[in-house]
Amino acid sequence: MTIRKHVTENTSRTDPTVEVINPSGGSDVVFVCEHASRFIPEEFGGLGLPEALLESHIAWDPGALSIAQELSSAFDAPLVAQKVSRLLYDCNRMPGMQSAIPSKSESFEIPGNTGLTDAQRQERIDRFYTPFRNALTACLDAKINGGGMPIIVTIHSFTPIFMGKARQVEIGILHDADVRLAGILAPLLRAGGEYDVQINEPYGPKDDVTHTLVEHGISRGCLNVMLEVRNDFITSQESQIKMANWLAIHLKQAITTARKKLGLASRAR
Helix, strand or coil: CCCCCCCCCCCCCCCCCEEEECCCCCCCEEEEECCCCCCCCHHHHHHHCCHHHHCCCCCCCCCHHHHHHHHHHHHCCCEEEECCCCCCCCCCCCCCCHHHCCCEECCEECHHHCCCCHHHHHHHHHHHHHHHHHHHHHHHHHHHHCCCCCEEEEEEEECCEECCEECCCCEEEECCCCCHHHHHHHHHHHHCCCCCEEECCCCCHHHCCCHHHHHHHHHHCCEEEEEEEEHHHCCCHHHHHHHHHHHHHHHHHHHHHHHHHHCCCCCCC
16 A cells, blocks of 8 residues: 655644644654543633533543553654644544534533534634644654654543443444554454453444544555543553553554564554
8 A cells, every 4th residue: 555645734833722742753653632632712611511521521531641642652653632622623523524513412512512603613623623634744744754654543532431321342443444453453452351342442433433544544555543442441640551551562563563464664663
């Protein structure tokens, strides 16, 4: 599969809506955390929601950023992280999708996202999605232009109870049309029996959650995978570090195996 180069204007590392951590990291892996923050600028009035909901998983992925940061350090890899709540704009959704600016999350209405005009929705896209997309594109282009083959790994967490129903899955390995990395990683994570590991659970392509993988990975021919961790396993810094270390061991092995199968040199430390 041929790697296709994209040309996009670089995005400042200090953009208020996106952060690029370790941009000069030597690994070809690029980590992504689209739901890293629950921050909502004051001008949006908390979107009309009580503070308890703004602290909950509907506003962000608790623990995901910490895991992504640990993985970035373990691999010496860049990390692209969103700095505002997904309730303002979900950067893992395609522009134009209603779920990108949800008027309802689970059973909760989002007053500040209700009745937005097309102009208001476009303003959200321009302010929150476009800088994120450009920052990630710039990271990937830098790897490709430097002779590397980027590997995209997105990090998420999910709630153990969804719409009143308990979820048995503990680690989700998500993929879209490209199963190369996910297919190698899944048996490695399952081998020790530490967690209930499932493919395309608790979400999958049918739920429109693979936008980043498609937009930035499949379009370039890059290896790519999304990791979902049930958030009751990562409630403390200690547990987040433990999870990141466990994931790093198996992810490194999976990437090495995938590269050998593809006949590619490795910079994925």
